[in-house]
Amino acid sequence: MSTVTDTAHGADSHDGHDDHHHHIPKGLMRWVLTTNHKDIGTLYLWFAFIMFLVGGAMAMVIRAELFQPGLQIVEPNFFNQMTTVHGLIMVFGAVMPAFTGLANWLIPMMIGAPDMALPRMNNWSFWILPFAFAILLGSLFVEGGGPAFGWTFYAPLSTTYSGDSTALFVFSVHIMGISSIMGAINVVVTIFNMRAPGMTYMKMPLFVWTWLITAFLLIAVMPVLAGVVTMVLTDKYFGTSFFDAAGGGDPVLFQHIFWFFGHPEVYIMILPAFGIISEIVPTFSRKRLFGYASMVYATASIALLSFIVWAHHMFTTGMPVVAEMFFMIATMIIAVPTGVKVFNWVATMWRGSISFEVPMLFAIAFIVLFTIGGLSGLMLAIVPVDFQYHDTYFVVAHFHYVLVTGAIFSIMAAVYFWLPKWTGRMFDIPLAKAHFWCSLVSVNLLFFPMHFVGLAGMPRRIPDYALQFADFNKWISIGGFAFGLSQLIFLVLVIKACRKQGDKVSSQVWDGANGLEWEIPSPAPYHTFETPPVIK
Amino acid sequence: MSDDKQAPLNRQSATSAPDDGVVQAPQNHGKTVAKLLMVVLGMFGFGFALVPLYDVFCDITGINGKPSDQAAVYESIDIDTSRVITVDFITRTNSGMPWEFTAQTKRVEIHPGEMSEVAFFVRNPTKRDIIAQAIPSISPGMAALYINKTECFCFKHQPLKAGDEALMPMNFYIDPQLPEDITFFTLQYTLYDITENADEAEVVAMNSSLRR
Numbered sequence: 001m002s003t004v005t006d007t008a009h010g011a012d013s014h015d016g017h018d019d020h021h022h023h024i025p026k027g028l029m030r031w032v033l034t035t036n037h038k039d040i041g042t043l044y045l046w047f048a049f050i051m052f053l054v055g056g057a058m059a060m061v062i063r064a065e066l067f068q069p070g071l072q073i074v075e076p077n078f079f080n081q082m083t084t085v086h087g088l089i090m091v092f093g094a095v096m097p098a099f100t101g102l103a104n105w106l107i108p109m110m111i112g113a114p115d116m117a118l119p120r121m122n123n124w125s126f127w128i129l130p131f132a133f134a135i136l137l138g139s140l141f142v143e144g145g146g147p148a149f150g151w152t153f154y155a156p157l158s159t160t161y162s163g164d165s166t167a168l169f170v171f172s173v174h175i176m177g178i179s180s181i182m183g184a185i186n187v188v189v190t191i192f193n194m195r196a197p198g199m200t201y202m203k204m205p206l207f208v209w210t211w212l213i214t215a216f217l218l219i220a221v222m223p224v225l226a227g228v229v230t231m232v233l234t235d236k237y238f239g240t241s242f243f244d245a246a247g248g249g250d251p252v253l254f255q256h257i258f259w260f261f262g263h264p265e266v267y268i269m270i271l272p273a274f275g276i277i278s279e280i281v282p283t284f285s286r287k288r289l290f291g292y293a294s295m296v297y298a299t300a301s302i303a304l305l306s307f308i309v310w311a312h313h314m315f316t317t318g319m320p321v322v323a324e325m326f327f328m329i330a331t332m333i334i335a336v337p338t339g340v341k342v343f344n345w346v347a348t349m350w351r352g353s354i355s356f357e358v359p360m361l362f363a364i365a366f367i368v369l370f371t372i373g374g375l376s377g378l379m380l381a382i383v384p385v386d387f388q389y390h391d392t393y394f395v396v397a398h399f400h401y402v403l404v405t406g407a408i409f410s411i412m413a414a415v416y417f418w419l420p421k422w423t424g425r426m427f428d429i430p431l432a433k434a435h436f437w438c439s440l441v442s443v444n445l446l447f448f449p450m451h452f453v454g455l456a457g458m459p460r461r462i463p464d465y466a467l468q469f470a471d472f473n474k475w476i477s478i479g480g481f482a483f484g485l486s487q488l489i490f491l492v493l494v495i496k497a498c499r500k501q502g503d504k505v506s507s508q509v510w511d512g513a514n515g516l517e518w519e520i521p522s523p524a525p526y527h528t529f530e531t532p533p534v535i536k
Numbered sequence: 537m538s539d540d541k542q543a544p545l546n547r548q549s550a551t552s553a554p555d556d557g558v559v560q561a562p563q564n565h566g567k568t569v570a571k572l573l574m575v576v577l578g579m580f581g582f583g584f585a586l587v588p589l590y591d592v593f594c595d596i597t598g599i600n601g602k603p604s605d606q607a608a609v610y611e612s613i614d615i616d617t618s619r620v621i622t623v624d625f626i627t628r629t630n631s632g633m634p635w636e637f638t639a640q641t642k643r644v645e646i647h648p649g650e651m652s653e654v655a656f657f658v659r660n661p662t663k664r665d666i667i668a669q670a671i672p673s674i675s676p677g678m679a680a681l682y683i684n685k686t687e688c689f690c691f692k693h694q695p696l697k698a699g700d701e702a703l704m705p706m707n708f709y710i711d712p713q714l715p716e717d718i719t720f721f722t723l724q725y726t727l728y729d730i731t732e733n734a735d736e737a738e739v740v741a742m743n744s745s746l747r748r
Binding site: 117118181185188189192193219220221222223224225226227228231239242245246247250252253256257260261318319320323 | 729
């Protein structure tokens with residue numbers, strides 16, 4: 001916890017050889033014992049990438065089964081395990097750790113801090129994650145199979161009708177939650193206490209702002225998730241009746257508690273993306289971000305509103321019309337601050353000197369495709385039509401547009417944007433462009449037709465479907481395989497970059513880049529800002 | 537490259553201004569962490585507090601369609617003969633519950649304030665003794681606030697020996713305060729097998745009872 005700057009060495013800490021009093025440890029133990037925010041950021045990002053590939057492999061199983069109507073490759077029970085674990089891994093194993101990894105790498109460099117505030121806790125919060133996912137993936141191999149009740153684990157599916165792997169599922173979610181909470185506490189403490197002198201709140205880069213708000217969301221709702229999985233555990237194994245109507249409970253209560261966590265959770269997965277896009281768009285438009293303050297307020301209002309919209313996931317549970325109206329209107333109000341953000345990004349590009357480097361390509365794709373996902377979200381918010389859309393592929397199309405072309409594209413944009421800063425080398429640009437265009441085309445082939453089959457009535461989470469959906473599903477599956485394979489290009493590219501292949505880059509890397517992280521050398525030295533920079 | 541005209545942060549280069557005096561305020565991470573941990577604990581508790589809060593909220597608003605599980609006392613109130621309310625009765629058994637369970641009266645048409653008496657038939661066709669619990673659910677949920685049961689089999693556990701059958705009564709009246717727009721509602725009972733969760737004493741009582 002000692003973060004007091006080492007003044008004796010401060011003077012020469014920025015000229016490229018500041019590891020003279022801290023040797024970078026070598027070998028495996030460097031990574032196990034590390035408390036360095038950059039090492040931990042790297043660990044998080046690699047872990048997220050591996051989980052992205054594992055969860056993606058499960059999606060490939062799903063799409064292979066759905067390539068044709070009828071059952072041909074997997075049993076329905078295994079299919080359900082695939083949809084469940086795919087969701088859990090992508091949410092808790094890919095998107096969230098990737099954002100935490102970016103936070104670790106970037107927040108200290110962006111606010112001029114030498115490290116995260118709580119480096120040892122940082123180490124813990126990463127290293128319990130592999131165990132959580134080992135337990136979750138291991139549950140697939142126990143008798144009766146892994147969790148098959150969907151990532152939302154609705155009672156009574158998860159209490160009365162689930163297998164004994166449920167206990168493993170509950171424990172792994174507990175560990176993931178503890179990891180996220182520790183990570184979030186670390187982010188808040190770092191931002192509150194370790195900003196360089198002069199780095200006032202309203203001077204912080206938007207990525208830092210969005211992460212600060214995200215961290216508060218995590219602190220507020222991850223404990224609720226921990227509570228609800230605990231209730232599932234005791235209902236299943238210890239005879240309580242939280243969700244069992246026979247014992248005086250109510251299964252609908254599960255949905256209320258789950259979505260009280262679940263809706264802020266979806267903003268946890270998108271607010272840091274807003275921050276990333278707000279860094280990239282001004283850089284390649286060579287303008288300052290349009291409406292910085294409104295971006296901050298919009299982010300905060302989205303976060304606050306996220307606590308009062310949870311029941312829009314539950315319109316078909318039989319709510320009174322008054323409640324349906326409330327949740328419908330509250331949900332639609334969220335479109336206002338989100339619209340402010342999209343407007344500001346477009347206004348930032350307006351009359352800018354735009355250049356289309358790879359991070360910018362991903363950022364522009366994000367703005368367009370995330371907006372499509374946002375619009376289908378608005379459609380889902382309308383109570384009368386939600387009765388038709390509920391639990392169809394339309395919902396699947398909606399949340400994949402906001403999470404894949406939203407969150408995942410923003411993470412890729414972030415990796416391309418900051419990778420040269422991390423490695424000191426420019427990545428393979430033709431390969432990166434190939435990755436972008438392959439991903440862009442295939443992801444739309446994958447998710448856009450899902451809108452149509454959903455509106456036509458194809459339910460989600462089923463291994464088989466009516467014949468009239470066959471053609472669309474074939475194309476969706478082809479898009480899915482192509483998108484999956486496209487990510488291997490990304491893997492090759494990142495490995496090449498980590499092996500220090502490519503041209504050396506300057507400290508600013510991109511010529512419109514502004515901010516503290518672009519003023520330190522590339523690659524970023526192991527220790528940065530041991531003496532706080534002065535910001536006027 | 538270093539043209540910083542648009543830089544939001546106009547800061548001195550760190551190398552040119554070593555600034556040896558540490559400017560950072562003395563940091564008190566412990567305090568911040570403690571506060572955040574309080575929030576974490578508070579929210580964990582809040583998750584559990586949602587359980588009773590939900591019950592209270594539903595009791596007040598009736599949004600989950602659950603009528604009161606306490607017997608009401610019939611007060612001789614004015615019967616509102618200007619309105620006729622149709623009440624449908626639906627029965628179902630939870631999966632794994634082998635009893636036959638039917639409503640003797642499928643539908644009643646009554647005036648608000650008027651007492652109505654209906655009965656439900658149950659039979660235990662299995663070779664084991666079973667204790668059941670019936671859970672009511674009313675749709676639309678708002679109507680749950682206005683149905684007053686003076687007697688209901690759902691208020692207590694229902695034991696039935698192997699092969700036995702019984703008629704279970706339910707007496708109710710509708711509060712004349714029932715909103716004007718509700719003219720029809722459905723009362724559904726779901727029967728659950730709770731033998732495993734029932735008290736030891738209850739099982740013994742069932743075994744020694746001379747119930748039909």
